[in-house]
Amino acid sequence: MSAVVAPVSRVERALAGWLVEQPAPLRRLPVGVLSREQKAAELQRVQELKARTAAYEAELVLGLADDSPDDDDPPPGTPGARRGSWAPDPELPGVSEFFTAELALVLNCGRVAAGKRAHRAWVYRESLPGTWAAMAAGELDEYRAMTLVEVLQHTAPALARRIEARLLPRAAEWTAGVLQKRALELLLELDPDAAQRRRKAAGRRADVRCYPSPQDGMTTMAADLPPEVAAACFEVIDQLARMLEADGDQRPIRELRTEVYAALLQRPWEHAGPPVTAHLQIVATLASLAGRSTEPGEVNGLPITAAHLRDLLRELDALGIRVPEGGSVTVGLTEEDGSVRATATLDQLRRLARRGCAHHPGTECGCAVLDRPEPTDRYTPSTAQHRFVHTRDRTCRFPTCGQRVGWADVDHVVPHAHGGPTDCANLCCLCRSHHRLKTHARGWRFAMGADGVLTVTTPSGITRTTRPPGMQPPPPAAEDPPERDEPGHDPPPF
Secondary structure, eight states: OOOOOOOOOHHHHHHHHHHHHSOOOOOOOOGGGOOHHHHHHHHHHHHHHHHHHHHHHHHHHHHHHHTSBGGGSOOTTSTTOOOGGGOOOTTSTTBOTTHHHHHHHHHTSOHHHHHHHHHHHHHHHHTOHHHHHHHHTTSSOHHHHHHHHHHHTTSOHHHHHHHHHHHHHHHTTSOHHHHHHHHHHHHHHHOTTHHHHHHHHHHHHOOEEEEEOSSTTOEEEEEOOOHHHHHHHHHHHHHHHHHHHHTTOOSOHHHHHHHHHHHHHHOTTOOSSOOOOOEEEEEEOHHHHTTSOOOOEEETTEEEOHHHHHHHHHHTTGGGOOOOTTOEEEEEEEOTTSOEEEEEEHHHHHHHHHHOOSSSTTSOOOOOOOOSOOOBSSSSOOHHHHHHHHHHHOBOOSTTOOOBGGGEEEEESSOGGGTOOBSGGGEEEEEHHHHHHHHHOTTOEEEEOTTOOEEEEOTTSOEEEEOOTTOOOOOOOOOOOOOOOOTTOOOOOO
16 A cells, blocks of 8 residues: 655745755764763764664655656667666666666765665665664664664565564664674574575675775775685685795795786786787876876876886886787876876877977977867767777766776767767766766766866756866965055054
8 A cells, every 4th residue: 555645835845945955953062071971971962863864864865766766767678778787776676777876976975885875775664664763763873773784685574574573672782793693593594595695696796896005006906706715716826825935935925925816817828818918008297207207197097106107117118118919008198287188109109209290390399299189070989089088087987986998988978969079078988887877867967178077967956076087176266365555545553
């Protein structure tokens, strides 16, 4: 039976709009004058407030999801319809496939994080209403509530509520670890197949990721694996590293493990099959490349120091860099503000250096021989435009997304069919998911300036702006100098 929702009057909607625009009140007490007991009591109040806020957030997320039905999504069998790995998310039935992207912009977080929060709110409503109510009353903290969601999210709602009813009376007394253990024990007692479903769900979310490491000049590569597979892989790496150590290699064992790990993936000893070649992208100022500046450059979107960059160029034989067969090296030259001015392959740079200016051969005229690629009348961007946009953007330009350009499309911001030119000022990189959103989702607005700054507005009116990586924001506008009195009209010396 569906609930009957009373119509909202114009006065109620106007009042709600006014309340939304007001700054959120926060009661702050002067900590310095509180006694030890008062500080402890105030900390308890803050924890209750956080729980209530988390419950309120879940209610807002679900409300926004209810305002985003899948009615306007491309239906099955039509262009743009999801299929295969793009099938609709069964955990949010009836909700638009593009809702998670909108929620990510609203919350200013990644799409995966937004999806988890939406799914958690859905579980509260469908399977754990008692947990949700306890949070809303400030009786159960969000961390313990999330622990129950983690264990029971793939369980039938009726069974999840049975388990919740047995755990909730003492949930706030137990540590999160004990609560998780009791929930798992009950789940496996009442539903022996639950563990297998959890493993399958985790396997569907598994991935390999690459991201900058806290250590300067390093990058972390991580993979989601079943525990037994991860343990076996680490054992192989560790044993091979120990063998290198036993053979007299004096480097720390952790360094040997990383070398073994890279060698096992790249397998440089194999020559039977086609070689795996790299497509390397170097972005730096001319001063950094020449050693006159310590400004960091980038390699494939991962920041490195200028010294590291020069070492890399030196290893590639500096001006005589040899590109492996099937691979490529792209050099991006930037302005002082970090914006990409031009891109070229090494062969093109060498040819330009030899040829010089076509109008003043043999002279140092100062004419530009390398700049942004020219627009084209065709729909498909030119090779030079592809190279420039990939080098400028380096990742999907949708706010909160960081997908690498290797998995991104070069998209017309203003569609070509609607008069949008095939020009670098109207092209940006979007991953396939956000490309589909821009093409098929209703109510979204995309706009880009000549400098590559992209502005995206959601159907709910939230606007986010992204600048090309490495591009510095403009300096703040200088304040007008104070007005000075004209001579002879100095104020009296009161």
